[in-house]
Amino acid sequence: METNEIQKKIQELQSLAEKSNVNIDSDIKRLSEKLGEGARMTPADLWKKIQLARHSDRPTTLEIIATITESFMELHGDRYYGDDAAMVGGVGLLEGRPVTFIGHQKGRNMKENIRRNYGWAHPEGYRKALRLAKQAEKFGRPVVTFIDTAGAYPGIASEERGISEAIARNLKEFAMLRTPVLCFIIGEGGSGGAIGIAVGNEVFMLENSFYTVISPEGCASILLRDPSKAPEAASQLKLLPSDLLAFGIVDGIIREPDGGAHIDHVVTAANIKAQILDSLKRLETKTGEQLARERMAKFMSMGRFVEEGGPKSNFFQRLFSITRKS
Amino acid sequence: METNEIQKKIQELQSLAEKSNVNIDSDIKRLSEKLGEGARMTPADLWKKIQLARHSDRPTTLEIIATITESFMELHGDRYYGDDAAMVGGVGLLEGRPVTFIGHQKGRNMKENIRRNYGWAHPEGYRKALRLAKQAEKFGRPVVTFIDTAGAYPGIASEERGISEAIARNLKEFAMLRTPVLCFIIGEGGSGGAIGIAVGNEVFMLENSFYTVISPEGCASILLRDPSKAPEAASQLKLLPSDLLAFGIVDGIIREPDGGAHIDHVVTAANIKAQILDSLKRLETKTGEQLARERMAKFMSMGRFVEEGGPKSNFFQRLFSITRKS
Amino acid sequence: MASFQHLLDRLFLKKQAVQRTTPDTDERRLVAQKHSCPSCHEPLEVGELEANLFCCPKCQHHYRITAAERIKTLVDPESFVEFGEEIDSVNPIGFPGYEGKLSEARNSSGPGDSVTNGIALIDGRKVILSIMNFKFMGGSMGSVAGEKLTRALLTGLEKRLPVVLFTTSGGMRMQEGIFSLMQMAKTSAAIAQLEMAQIPLFIVLTDPTYGGVTASFAMLGDVILAEPGAAIGFAGPRVIESTIRQKLPEGFQKSEFQLAKGFVDAIVPRTELKKTLGFLIDTHSNNLRVR
């Protein structure tokens, strides 16, 4: 975890600077930008990583769950309309501890992919995810999500049944959950379809995964006016784990076996499990209210802009004095 | 309101008996049974009342709302699947006080009836009702519902989208609402489709309405093996307001103009409005928690059976000591 | 009005036929008579069926079972202690012939109405158990069933124990009129109490579960399981067919349909139920341990 170590160094630096009241923001920014491995790669090399993230033999959500839990039971249905096979979830025992798992599910072959719609979920998938997350909250279980989707499905039925509403509601409700929420981008982290189950206290990316506001192909079509320029767009979008770690958007990178996660599912799953256990040790000491407040604060502080007449932290300090009252 | 006065007498008697520790339950029961006007009527006379309840000119939910409020805005949609025209709702001002209104909506003519499915709601209707009720709770508004349906729609789509789940969820969620809930059976109170929006702190029936576990026609088909015996079944089911008042299931009867509500919509609506204002005066002094607890206790105590070895009240006393703790 | 009346007439014209078939007793009697499974037509003996928890070993057809058989096939031996058996039905609306029906049902199915309550161990875990019995007046829910279900739920609340309900019902007991309808609200209000206290509720839907039972507590479990092939719905198939005037699709309202439509968490064969419920109890007991 080379980049992880660099990130740790940066964090140490930052806390040191805060203590000594020295402003090193601009230095950190420069450092972070250099850190982004995408910047050091040719678009062709970067594209190989994108292909790894989409590799058909990559471990899927259900495989990872099966590998890391002692036992797991899949729970189905959104209680409104259907059961979406592109989004799975259930309850498992992880080192004796009950955990709710939720994730996008791609197929291993053509037939399964058709059934699972290639991991593109419909509204009922997001609603099932929310139902299971609230069930976890009710019974005091942490939530672990696995993100692996090109996006929410762009089809007629998906719009008719309110894919926007389903994702939006999840963003709000996941923010408020009074239980630990951990998110792992295990392959493709495609836009709204990804973030719809990725509002967590800690968010991690597998080494060969990506997380982006728009697919490289979509970005190439729209901004470069040529879908074949996807590798170039991917390079511009800064969507690799190292980029997002440097940006402070994700909290860590999970190492994959040499050659990629598909080479050794067991090792990949073990690395994920180690991170879950490590994070839970930390998060389970907190109250539900604390977890929800920290999660909301984390996402409410995201974004980069310049502000005249004072640092933005003032605004958020003011906010937290409000929320503490209520 | 002759029957109302009799009912008041019974209540006075009961509270007197309680204070003096005299058991008059069996006397009350006999009295109540006598009170039921259905018992005094021929099936043919009773059937005329059923026909009045189903009269095509009877005031509908939207008409009553329009008559009693200073202003009203209909709000649409369940946020999951659709907007059911057989179930309407929205926010209105009643003597300056914001109130959420919800109710089944029948059509005035064939065309409107087709659009409104004759007041048979689908799951999305019950889900819209719940959404609006929760919105009312959030913003501290009382909820007033108008029940007027032959039942929830028995069709393929209705089953596919979970009419059972929708009604069940409403029963649970309406029970828990931390705001006053008043229910008015204004015409047909048909089975699960009726009770799906009829869990209130106080439940009233219009003079020519009925409220039943099964339609007279259905009961006649199943138990009397002849659907044409519906008047006889209606008489056996004890579904008139006076019956239900005597049973302690409803809290009052709203007087209709001579000849029925359809003769004078304005007078009918005024009588309903007077009851809403009277009830709210009483209920609005209570906290949300109190209202929810009383509503739950009210419905949890419904049912008639014999118990060996002790009165059932012990069990409920035990219960309320539990719920008060939590 | 005319067309509305017409709709009503159509609705209930054929209902009678549905309510009167009891394939349950027929099916198991058929096995005894014909020595074969009426579902897959393979050879089958009564003893064999009983040894396999009343599921056909060949086609996995799940035969209907009574509350007593459910207890025998599910809970740890000798662990079931019944409670709430001291309440009994009255004729609250003076419905003609109801007393007769009741005593007939008591004679053929024993006392206790359509619900049996108890405290028991499932694979070593203590639970409150409430089991419906289709044999008692079609598992219909009147005041006694509603009260017993409510007591089971509130006992779970009081003792902070998980509650497991097995459903099977033709719907509400119409002979009790409005009192039976109110049992829907009553049981649901009891579940609201459990929800506020974060006590887990597990529902197992079995063949058949219809009407007011489905539209109240049966759909309010934290986890809802179903036995394979069970018919589960609000309106009965004949009622729907006569309303829409067309044939229903294959598999309509079956467990597998309800799973696909998002209303059932999992379909669990009877042979797996004990293990599955044990796992669910373990994973839903964090709140119970804490307090």
Place this chain on the structure above:
Amino acid sequence: MASFQHLLDRLFLKKQAVQRTTPDTDERRLVAQKHSCPSCHEPLEVGELEANLFCCPKCQHHYRITAAERIKTLVDPESFVEFGEEIDSVNPIGFPGYEGKLSEARNSSGPGDSVTNGIALIDGRKVILSIMNFKFMGGSMGSVAGEKLTRALLTGLEKRLPVVLFTTSGGMRMQEGIFSLMQMAKTSAAIAQLEMAQIPLFIVLTDPTYGGVTASFAMLGDVILAEPGAAIGFAGPRVIESTIRQKLPEGFQKSEFQLAKGFVDAIVPRTELKKTLGFLIDTHSNNLRVR
């Protein structure tokens, strides 16, 4: 893998065309040039249009308006006080050409990015107002828009005032990469704060509202209104057409469609908005008064 790539290719092949049309400016320019309404082809003058809040008096076609025009047509005269104008965009992921695009947008639409915040009176009621502007880079939501929306929401929380948001957006600002995606979670988390404090939030969807804006705060209002005929959706029509390889039905994704599908509380003509919002504020202010 091959077919998956194929799906992706199909998905984005035609997207370009959608994003580049701006019927907005075209439409109002057409009225000036042709002295008629491009929607109903009836005679129409610019002055007449403006006098009718930029709605065609004949066909009620709602022309797109800027944030400044929205303020002018909605709030009580002189009551609008802007806030939050002191923040500005950077190029957070070093996206090629983004600075140029930004200064181009600033030149043509003025500063303030795609969101304008203020405190104002609507028919005498004090509210926090946040209005999106489609003219600024297609109303796309980047860090500045997300921050401004969040500040509007949190100001409502702080001051215990109702919040009214007007949406119009092509989606997220992809030049800000992952930072723009995070604005969906950011604005939604701010709404979670409002919800816990029971502060009312009213959304008005205007033409067009798409992508990450629809799939976050735009769908989270306590009441959601839409102007007539507005296009509202997650994926754009061309993206969907190229995925499913068929034409979309008439009226797909329009306000009227969203109303029928249950996602919009009411469609309100621009001329009625002031009155409607006033009524909603009055009926949702019990909690505000109490504290």
